[in-house]
Amino acid sequence: MALLSITNLKVKVESKEILHGLNLKIGAGEVHAIMGPNGSGKSTLASTLMGHPRYTVTDGSVKLGTKDLLGMRPEERAAAGLFLAFQYPKEIPGVNLVSFLRAAYNSVMGARKKSFKPVPLYTFKKQVQEMMERLKLPLSFLNRNVNEGFSGGEKKKVEILQMALLEPKLAVLDETDSGLDIDALKTICEAIAEVRKPEQSIVMITHYERMLKYLKPDFIHIMIDGRVVMSGGKELAKKLEKEGYDYVRRQIPSSLKML
Amino acid sequence: MSGALDYLQDLDRSVFDGANQQSYALKAQKGLSEALIRRISSDKKEPEWMLAHRLKSLAAFLKMPLPKFGVDLSDIDFESLIYYAAPSEMGGYATKWEDVPDDIKKTFERLGIPEAERKVLAGTGAQYDSLNAYHKLKEEWEAKGVLFEDMDIALQKYPDLVKKYFMKCVPLHDHKFAALHGAVWSGGTFLYIPEGVKVTAPLQAYFRMNAKSMGQFEHTLIVVESGGEAHYIEGCSAPKYGSTSLHAGCVEIFVKPSAKFRYSSVENWSQDTYNLNTKRAIVEENAIMEWVGGNLGSGRTMLYPCSILKGRGARADHLGVAFANAGQIQDTGAKVMHLAPDTSSTVLSKSISKNGGVNVYRGLLHVAKGATGAKSQIRCDALILDALSKNDTFPTMRIQEDDVSIGHEASVGRISEEQLFYLQSRGISEEAALAMIVNGFIEPIVKALPLEYAVEMNRLIEMEMERAIA
Numbered sequence: 055m056a057l058l059s060i061t062n063l064k065v066k067v068e069s070k071e072i073l074h075g076l077n078l079k080i081g082a083g084e085v086h087a088i089m090g091p092n093g094s095g096k097s098t099l100a101s102t103l104m105g106h107p108r109y110t111v112t113d114g115s116v117k118l119g120t121k122d123l124l125g126m127r128p129e130e131r132a133a134a135g136l137f138l139a140f141q142y143p144k145e146i147p148g149v150n151l152v153s154f155l156r157a158a159y160n161s162v163m164g165a166r167k168k169s170f171k172p173v174p175l176y177t178f179k180k181q182v183q184e185m186m187e188r189l190k191l192p193l194s195f196l197n198r199n200v201n202e203g204f205s206g207g208e209k210k211k212v213e214i215l216q217m218a219l220l221e222p223k224l225a226v227l228d229e230t231d232s233g234l235d236i237d238a239l240k241t242i243c244e245a246i247a248e249v250r251k252p253e254q255s256i257v258m259i260t261h262y263e264r265m266l267k268y269l270k271p272d273f274i275h276i277m278i279d280g281r282v283v284m285s286g287g288k289e290l291a292k293k294l295e296k297e298g299y300d301y302v303r304r305q306i307p308s309s310l311k312m313l
Numbered sequence: 314m315s316g317a318l319d320y321l322q323d324l325d326r327s328v329f330d331g332a333n334q335q336s337y338a339l340k341a342q343k344g345l346s347e348a349l350i351r352r353i354s355s356d357k358k359e360p361e362w363m364l365a366h367r368l369k370s371l372a373a374f375l376k377m378p379l380p381k382f383g384v385d386l387s388d389i390d391f392e393s394l395i396y397y398a399a400p401s402e403m404g405g406y407a408t409k410w411e412d413v414p415d416d417i418k419k420t421f422e423r424l425g426i427p428e429a430e431r432k433v434l435a436g437t438g439a440q441y442d443s444l445n446a447y448h449k450l451k452e453e454w455e456a457k458g459v460l461f462e463d464m465d466i467a468l469q470k471y472p473d474l475v476k477k478y479f480m481k482c483v484p485l486h487d488h489k490f491a492a493l494h495g496a497v498w499s500g501g502t503f504l505y506i507p508e509g510v511k512v513t514a515p516l517q518a519y520f521r522m523n524a525k526s527m528g529q530f531e532h533t534l535i536v537v538e539s540g541g542e543a544h545y546i547e548g549c550s551a552p553k554y555g556s557t558s559l560h561a562g563c564v565e566i567f568v569k570p571s572a573k574f575r576y577s578s579v580e581n582w583s584q585d586t587y588n589l590n591t592k593r594a595i596v597e598e599n600a601i602m603e604w605v606g607g608n609l610g611s612g613r614t615m616l617y618p619c620s621i622l623k624g625r626g627a628r629a630d631h632l633g634v635a636f637a638n639a640g641q642i643q644d645t646g647a648k649v650m651h652l653a654p655d656t657s658s659t660v661l662s663k664s665i666s667k668n669g670g671v672n673v674y675r676g677l678l679h680v681a682k683g684a685t686g687a688k689s690q691i692r693c694d695a696l697i698l699d700a701l702s703k704n705d706t707f708p709t710m711r712i713q714e715d716d717v718s719i720g721h722e723a724s725v726g727r728i729s730e731e732q733l734f735y736l737q738s739r740g741i742s743e744e745a746a747l748a749m750i751v752n753g754f755i756e757p758i759v760k761a762l763p764l765e766y767a768v769e770m771n772r773l774i775e776m777e778m779e780r781a782i783a
């Protein structure tokens with residue numbers, strides 16, 4: 055049984071339909087890439103999965119394992135094992151990173167396990183330290199306000215730090231690669247590969263091919279105008295790596311004007 | 314936000330709303346009369362000049378009208394209030410913790426002042442109704458000549474010092490409630506920092522109203538001599554009662570040349586209280602005055618700490634947070650008078666309105682002719698949590714000098730859906746996420762408080778966030 059099943063998903067924002075019946079299945083331990091041009095609805099899909107209140111589901115279903123995600127609040131989805139690395143992580147003025155991370159960790163773990171005891175600050179700091187070193191994030195970031203004044207790359211690293219902490223079953227990475235220089239991209243991808251447990255699934259959303267080199271996806275989906283128009287395995291990845299979107303253009307002539 | 318938030322997790326709101334079983338020796342004398350004023354003064358064995366001051370104040374009070382701005386005070390029934398009370402079991406004040414009655418000890422412990430903390434504190438004065446339950450100053454400061462006393466005791470022990478300053482900063486004719494205060498004041502804190510003495514640990518006092526329908530009129534008189542430095546902090550919480558209580562305290566601070574003083578307070582009086590406190594400082598040459606205030610409680614608050622920058626180069630910083638929940642009007646602000654050249658001031662006010670609560674920022678900036686080079690930065694940020702709640706800003710500027718630099722900024726915001734979603738996507742419940750954002754909003758002010766107060770402030774905010782419309 056698939057870990058995540060999306061069936062005929064239709065989503066609208068402010069009375070405009072963005073996703074027009076999207077289907078996708080992700081198995082446990084698989085790495086998927088969703089690619090597509092700007093405006094094709096990739097972030098809309100990610101936000102809808104996480105339960106953003108502004109995105110209204112008008113049809114279809116989304117299941118994580120046997121659970122119906124669509125009836126759950128965002129915090130319940132997080133506890134159920136879904137994680138979203140934001141394309142644009144939000145700043146929270148006046149809230150320092152370590153207290154935010156600890157609140158998130160204690161909430162998620164507490165919801166998953168009845169016997170879980172909130173981790174005291176000191177122990178928690180030690181726990182995140184190793185991961186921060188791996189991501190080449192200075193420890194002083196713990197005392198800074200969440201995402202305030204962080205560079206684009208630092209914000210993305212902090213998203214991955216949260217992913218590592220919260221041990222999701224499925225992590226959706228929305229354009230984690232955009233705005234990164236090649237060194238930061240490499241650091242992040244290596245960190246993801248190192249902390250990832252074999253049963254964890256990853257969906258990376260991107261519109262470049264460069265992230266595919268580091269996190270070799272098992273499946274690739276091409277999304278255009280609110281639908282998945284083409285899916286394939288490693289061969290598709292190779293073709294895209296070599297030929298870029300030209301390959302898709304040739305396969306689906308109707309998509310030409312979109313690309 | 315403090316990482317030590319769990320610290321007071323066990324503390325719940327009932328702590329602030331639970332009344333102790335008390336027997337009042339001077340029970341239930343309601344209303345105001347010359348006889349009562351004379352009795353207060355003779356009970357306290359006051360010098361003649363203080364009785365005269367009280368009587369003069371009473372006469373002024375009876376003549377003066379209610380303020381014509383701010384909240385509607387016409388509901389206050391002056392005849393049904395108790396103006397003076399003292400717990401019967403206490404004959405004076407305790408100098409040792411062991412001498413403090415158990416009942417009272419328990420109250421302080423529940424309020425989060427554990428015995429162990431005394432070691433850290435430079436001294437703890439605590440007003441229990443009108444008498445001080447516990448008053449001790451660490452020997453090292455005593456040796457340096459620091460005086461930290463209950464105000465009634467200070468009047469006995471240092472009559473000349475008290476007479477020199479008492480109600481010279483806030484004169485009895487200032488307004489109706491200053492006059493009332495002058496007539497019926499009782500207890501409070503006297504703090505004297507001698508020349509050049511720097512007290513590093515904050516000096517603390519905890520106030521608590523307990524008798525039903527009791528007004529609290531404590532007087533705080535602080536003198537910091539030239540080059541002295543100190544930080545004084547007080548918090549108060551009152552038990553819940555059915556009838557209206559009036560709080561008209563007075564804080565007078567004299568900051569002498571090159572001295573530095575910080576006054577912090579967390580006010581959390583119960584919902585049925587009118588909080589009409591008058592707080593003012595006179596700041597001399599090159600001296601610095603800092604106000605840090607949190608107003609969470611009281612149904613009606615009118616509170617505008619004032620700095621009079623009298624000497625060249627004097628500076629004042631005002632930091633304030635106000636939280637207005639259902640049924641509350643928080644009419645607060647800051648007043649700064651620049652009377653001398655090169656004086657500077659900053660005001661940072663943050664307000665949160667929820668469940669129909671109303672916040673009003675009422676500020677006054679006065680720059681007198683001749684106060685050349687005066688600088689002032691004023692910033693008011695309001696956070697409105699729902700469509701029922703309100704915020705208003707009335708900044709008044711009276712600028713009589715041209716050579717000045719003045720900035721004023723105001724913002725009104727709502728909780729951002731994007732921030733809330735971000736926190737919730739990390740498993741944090743909507744309620745906890747809201748509290749986190751609100752605590753983040755007031756963080757620039759809370760971080761100026763000592764840790765235990767910052768923690769309590771964050772906890773109080775969380776409790777307010779949990780409170781639904783009654």
Ligand SMILES: Nc1ncnc2c1ncn2[C@@H]1O[C@H](COP(=O)(O)OP(=O)(O)O)[C@@H](O)[C@H]1O
Nearest residue numbers: 067068072091092093094095096097098099108
């Ligand atoms: N919150 C929103 N409000 C209005 N329109 C939106 C919103 N989110 C997305 N859209 C619209 O939906 C379409 C898809 O956007 P998005 O999901 O961000 O695409 P992608 O991530 O693939 O670039 C775009 O036309 C965009 O303008």
Ligand SMILES: [Mg+2]
Nearest residue numbers: 096097141229
């Ligand atoms: Mg996007």
